[in-house]
Amino acid sequence: MSTPWKDTDDDGAPTATSYADERSATPGAPEWRRLSPRTLLVHCGWLGAPLGSLALTALATGGRITGGAWLTLAAIATAFAVVTAAGLIRWARTDFRVTGESLDVRSGLLTRRLRSVPLHRIRTVDLTASPLHRLLGVTVLRAGTAGSGEGGGELSLEALPVAEGERLRAELLARAATGAVAEDPVLARISWRWLRYAPLTFWVVGGVFVAGGSAYRALHEMGIEPWKLGFVRRAFEEFGNGMLWLTIPAALLVVIALGTVGAVVLYVENWWSYRLEWADAGTLRVQRGLLTTRSVTIERARLRGVVLREPLLLRSGGGATVRAVAGGLGNKEENRKRSGLLPPAPRREAVRVAGGALQSPFPDEELTERQHGRLIRHPRVALRRRRMRGLLFAVLPGSALLAGLGAAFTPVLLHAAWIYAVVTTPMVLWLARDAYRNLGHGIAGRYLVTRSGTFSRDTLALRREAVAAWTFTTSPFTRRAGLVTLTAAVAAGEEGYRIPDLAEGAAPGFAAAAAPGILDEFLTRPARNGGPAPVA
Secondary structure (H helix, E strand, O other): OOOOEEEEOOOOOEEEEEOOOOOOOOOOOOOOEEOOOOHHHHHHHHHHHHHHHHHHHHHHOOOOOOHHHHHHHHHHHHHHHHHHHHHHHHHHOOEEEEOOOEEEEEEOOOOOEEEEEEHHHEEEEEEEEOHHHHHHOEEEEEEEEOOOOOOOOOEEEEEEEHHHHHHHHHHHHHHHOOOOOOOOOEEEEOOHHHHHHOOOOHHHOHHHHHHHHHHHHHHHHOOOOHHHOHHHHHHHHHHHHOOHHHHHHHHHHHHHHHHHHHHHHHHHHHHOOOEEEEEEOOEEEEEEOOOOEEEEEEEHHHEEEEEEEEEHHHHHOOEEEEEEEEOOOOOHHHHHHHOEEEEEEEHHHHHHHHHHHHOOOOOOOOOOOOOOOOOEOOOOHHHHHHHHHHHHHHHHHHHHHHHHHHHHOOOHHHHHHHHHHHHHHHHHHHHHHHHHHOOEEEEEOOEEEEEEOOOEEEEEEEEHHHEEEEEEEOOHHHHHHOEEEEEEEEOOOOOEEEEEEEEOOOHHHHHHHHOOOOOHHHOEOOEOOEOOOOEO
16 A cells, blocks of 8 residues: 655644545444535536527527537537536545544545544534525535645535535534533624615726626627627717717716616625624634525634724725634635625624624724723824825826827827826825825734725734734835835735834834744844834
């Protein structure tokens, strides 16, 4: 038998073992269980897109199917046969079991693979069901372990019956349970009054153009030119012949109306039946979704902090969202999908939920050692930097481009250049002022707190012991201004959280106070009778 290899998590414990030859079952061990046979139907869900494209092509061409379409249909039939055969083999050769110590999954045809994850290393157990899964009565179970940031320590069981998936999740999380919750375990439920915050997102405008671009690409791939369709051509002709001072605002209103409807629909689909609760004293659980349901569990020991996020539009309406900073939620893309703790909601509710997730008051505004005062402000030179960057990267390029085109083609663009400069300059200065006012950092008990951003103002409360390393970043411009950017490396969430534009002399002392022990060997301590502050 060949030599096994082992994966280890961030604590150095083995999480998976693979063998070239299948290991024999231990007498008396739990029986191996199969996935649901309906997994074969799930694998055929990809047929919907190509068959739908063929149907639309037939409708657009009056029922005439070209030779290329027949070739596409033949390719789909061949792929269907291959995928079905592969799915049947995969289902027949994949099974799992839960022993008293581990979750074991066997898979593979020629090379058999056995992955064994100790139960005490499992950090999250999530259940996800797409509309197709729900139609077939099955769900997908994902068990994440410590050190599974890139998915290397994650086990996935496709297409389990819903009841069995629920039982298996409870079985896997039983080891993590540390007792009952003393108070009400439910932190938040959906309130449909929050729907008023749905339009206060980027998708109100951007989502319309994203959807339009996707539709154009799909039609183009089917051989249909949208610009040649009769109703599209007539609409553009009428738009061009109308009074632009009326048609342009009307078009913007249509875009905003469509975006608002789309944002509300997405909000309902994503957060239907939303519920945030402590499943037990050691497990935080988020359940949500209408068509695609998702149930995410986060072990309290892996919850490193929370982020109170306030995008510009949402902030103007008094709303905010909450995200968890936790390990074991997959790579960055998966982390964005699975870390949401609260949908767009009133800011007061967001602060309450953030404190409930931390199981301590969220350090909102009032900070420092005795919880008096406010966030430590950054040097005023940081405001000057933001003003200069806005003028150099937003006002100057646009004005210069319009002026250059005006000099080359038409004097009208010369007037557009100075109008653009007059309009954007105060806007840029206001945004720079807002970005500077949002800068702040401090220490509140066991949490490091930092706030920054204007298009999305983020307030991070991070457990100080979670900081694994510090990075000091400067450029020629920041060195001249006496500023430095600190980045806290964390084995969770985005894996790195920035504190931009601190005073150069204060940054080392703050980093040493926030996470003692990391910078000690690089610091020069002051003498007992006085001296300079710690410096790197």
